[in-house]
Amino acid sequence: MPSSQDLVWKALADTTRREILDLLRDGPCTTTRLVEQFPGLSRFGVMKHIDVLRQAGLINTRHEGRLRINSLNAIPIRRIYERWVSNYEEHWAKSLIGLKDAIEKDRSNRQNT
Amino acid sequence: MPSSQDLVWKALADTTRREILDLLRDGPCTTTRLVEQFPGLSRFGVMKHIDVLRQAGLINTRHEGRLRINSLNAIPIRRIYERWVSNYEEHWAKSLIGLKDAIEKDRSNRQNT
């Protein structure tokens, strides 16, 4: 039973899919136009990536005649940030600011044992 | 040729691996103790996850006698945030603030067709 968060993580794990999202940051785009941006991949290849992104809720598609217009939904990325990434902010701040301290502490710890 | 960023994304895509990182937020931990936290997995299973995390630079291991002490390095997560996630902040802010507007627009669009 994969959670919806899990689908988002899996979707983001692939370079092509992150590139698709990056393209959509500039605005909505039809499926065919997206396919054209990836000459190395078949149409179906790209479409399967789009599917994964849609299932993760990162892309919405609306129909307009024979066009399918894909647009970005950044909210799931926000959730990833809020529920997970932000928990590490304190930690990485410590690693950056307190690097010298950490080294000193580590050294004296090893002498005490 | 997977970039180092790519290794981080792949590493984060797995629930077990994110759980390992969450455990390490409380402080460093030996390999065996980490294994014990995942009764459903074999030792090797957990160790392979640790390996993936180490290759992504998310975990450092130092040797201390017969113990291997694994500790968190949150810097790669920070990079993911800076180089990618943060680009979407403007976008998700727009989606949140403009949500009511978007709904109204969508409704009137549907009435027009």
Next chain:
DNA sequence: CAAATACGTTACTAAATAGTAACGTATTGG
């Protein structure tokens, strides 16, 4: 209505990933 366009699906293959079981190595306490 027929051709062109935009999109989608079915069926298949190749490769990467997750996982287990069983065996091997290094460190340390009695």
Next chain:
DNA sequence: CCAATACGTTACTATTTAGTAACGTATTTG
């Protein structure tokens, strides 16, 4: 030194994922 402990690896299987080729559907345009 030898038994226990902590860690690691080899060899294998099952599952998932990525990808292609080829075929099918719906919507316009002349």
